[in-house]
Amino acid sequence: MLEFLSETEKLKERLARERGIGPKELERLVREKQEDYAGLLSEAAAVFVIAVENGLTIDTSPPLPVFTRLADLGAPMRANVRAMIERIYALKTFEKNGRTGCVTNIILRDDSGTARLVLWDKEAEKVEQGGLERGDEIEVLNATVKNGLEGPEIHLGAAGSIKRVMAGKPTYSKISALKEGKEQDVIGRILEVGKRREFERNGKKSSVAWCIIGDETGTVRLILWEPYSALVERIKINDVVKIESGIVRKGFGEELELHVGGSSRLLLNPKNLDESRELGIVRLPLKKASELAEGEEAEVRVVLSKILSASDSRTTQDISRFVEALFKDDTGEIKACFKGKNVLGLLGLKTLADDISTSTVLKLKEAQLVGKEYFLIGRLAGGVFNVERVVGQSAGA
Known part of the structure; x- marks a missing residue:
């Protein structure tokens, strides 16, 4: 009534x-x-x-919901909660009684503690499509509280509803700032797609895959465990991935790797690509060398074929570095010009002491640089591709 x-x-x-x-x-x-x-x-x-x-004014609007603190939840009960999303786990699919379904778990936090929110099927799919983000403040109304393995769990039944009341402002780590042993959030672009490998552990079949992602600060090998390993079948070069709670570990050759599995979250080509541009993840037309047009900003995927020249311009307080080189792809060759920090990107260095000349470094590194694949953003002017950003390098020569 x-x-x-x-x-x-x-x-x-x-x-x-x-x-x-x-x-x-x-x-x-x-x-x-x-x-x-x-x-x-x-x-x-x-x-x-x-x-x-008789003209009485009557307020027929529903009463404002009363919210229960997460620490006060108990099972069984119905409750309304307002809390911040602290973590979103990977979407899991299952089959039961001939029906295919999916579920995702979200960790909520308020000023009293944490609790797990369990979303099924359509609501879980909305989250996977970017409907909710880490850091969002949400209201869950008319939810059912059940006993879970780690305490009370909030379940959204047919009578329940969920809405975002305040968007979060997540922060992401640059690839150059990744630290071993930490969970970190990263946005990067796919630079190379590896293969998927199946294996068996403790009698259970599983799979793992890899790819290379990059931002304007560097590149890293991304290790995809289930349920994300199958993504390599549809990931393409230049796609954007947003990773939450990726785990940084040392891999082959002591190089850092970013691991993503069931306790992490990965979104492919997230909707908020304007935000991605601010983070240095720029999506531009990927052009062949023969397709470059005068004055157009574009990205090329090319292989370094020859270093043409290197020079430094010094003042009492600063040094400016310049490199010209030839690059090629399967359609032709282009001459590219690098200046300032983009020279470091070409060399694969984060810093270079002012008293070391660019030509000296190139003599030492030229053999390992020639034949390496680069992703470069720039503009063609007077037949020269002026590099505005070294997006990344491939993992190998």
Whole structure:
């Protein structure tokens, strides 16, 4: 029954106070109104109709929800909660009784503690599509609280609802800032797609895959464990990936790797690509060398074929570095010019002491640089591709 019908006594008091309709007169009006509706109208409904007809203003909006702190949740109960999303786990699919479904788990936090929110099927798919993000403040209304393995769990049944009330402002680590042993969030572009390998462990079949991602600060090998290993079948060069709670470990040759599995979250080509541009993840047309047009900003995927020249311009306080080199792909060759920090990107260095010349470093590294694949952003001017950013290098020569 509608909430306002429980306010019958208050309406009777208002009719007497504001309209001078006392108890006896109201009783008569109620009987008449019920007769008009062939006895189908309850007393409460009749009082409401009489109040409206006599010009009383009645607030029929639903009452504001009362929220329960996460620390006060217990099973079984129904509850409304308002909390921040601390972590979103990978979407899991399953088959049960001939039906395919999916589920995702979200860790919520408020000022009293944490709790797990479990979303099924359509609601879980909305999260996987970027409907909710880490750091968002959400309201979960009319949820069911059940006992879970780690305490009370919040389940969103058919009568429940969930909405974002405040968008979060997540921060992401640059690839050059990755630290071994830490969980970190990263946005990067796919620079190279590896292969998927199946294996068996403790009698259970699984798979793992890899790819190379990069941002404007460097590149890293991304290790994809299930449920993400199958992504290599549809990931393409230049796709953007957003990774939450990736684990940084040392891999082959003591190089850092970023591992993503069931306790992490990966979004392929997230919707908020404007934000990605601010983070240095720029999506531009990937052009062949023969397709470059004068003045157009574009990205090329090319192999270094020859170093043409290197020079430094020094002042008492600074040094400017310049390199010209030839690059090629399967359609032709281009001459590229590197300046300043982009020279370091070409060399694969983060820093270079001012007293070391660019030509000296190139003599030492030229053999390992020639034949290496690069992703470069720049503009063609006067037949020279002026590099604006070294997006990344391939893992090998």
